[in-house]
Amino acid sequence: MVEIKTPEQIAKMRAAGLVVAAMHRACAAAAVPGATTKDLDEIAAKVLADHGAKPNFLGYGGFPGNICTSVNDVVVHGIPDRATVLRDGDVISIDAGAIVDGWHADAALTVFVGSGHAAELHELSRVTEESMWAGIAAVRxxxxxxxxxxxxxxxxxxxxxxxAGKYGIVEEYGGHGIGSQMHMDPHLLNYVDKRRGRGPKLVPGFCIAIEPMVSLGTPRTHVLADEWTVKTDDGSWSSHWEHSVALTEAGPLVLTAPDGGREKLAGYGVTAAPDPLG
Known part of the structure; x- marks a missing residue:
């Protein structure tokens, strides 16, 4: 079953999405050499509290953080802690979520720590982010x-x-429906599997978190003993980008982008829906 939202519910998800955007701004600014991933988690918690929002990651299935902090060859679900100190040249995915009035939003971005990163890492992040926007432009x-x-x-x-030879599109994880819960039907693959058919039709009120995860090597991953941290099998570094998107009568609205997706979608010839919060 795919949950179809009303315009009023989408407006609440947009409010949650703006909190997530604020979390990203604050955490990205603090992702500097010498900071720990726990420092970022505490910053995210403060942003949530300042906006009167609730975390949707903390306690989810026992997850101990407000955000996921995935460094270098960690693809997703990295646990914030004091032991992980960011170093110059690291790459970190910051995955954050928020709940406002019972409605969820979820997004991730890849951040470069310090300077001196190889050109292929910048290109990996660009390719991953732009593939996300190509997916968002298909929400019609x-x-x-x-x-x-x-x-x-x-x-x-x-x-x-x-x-490195190829981009590995991570196979075990993908996007998901979102709304009254953080993870809902349908599951969204970041590649086409003809055995799964075409999936549900996109109609106004359909909401989806689109999140490609791409490595500089294998698409295969494994989970560490903490039962959360997901790493690439070959140790190749990865990038992760995500936005929550609602389809409205007027087109797609990127709930977790400050401008609702207007600027990026214009490059794909798509007009973003008006922001219900003005």
Missing amino acids: KGNRLVDISAAIEGYIRRQPRPA
């Missing part, structure tokens, strides 16, 4: 879920191959 009335997957995979496959 009449399309189906598979059209989002095809847009993401198609964008990545069209890019020049990195020096």
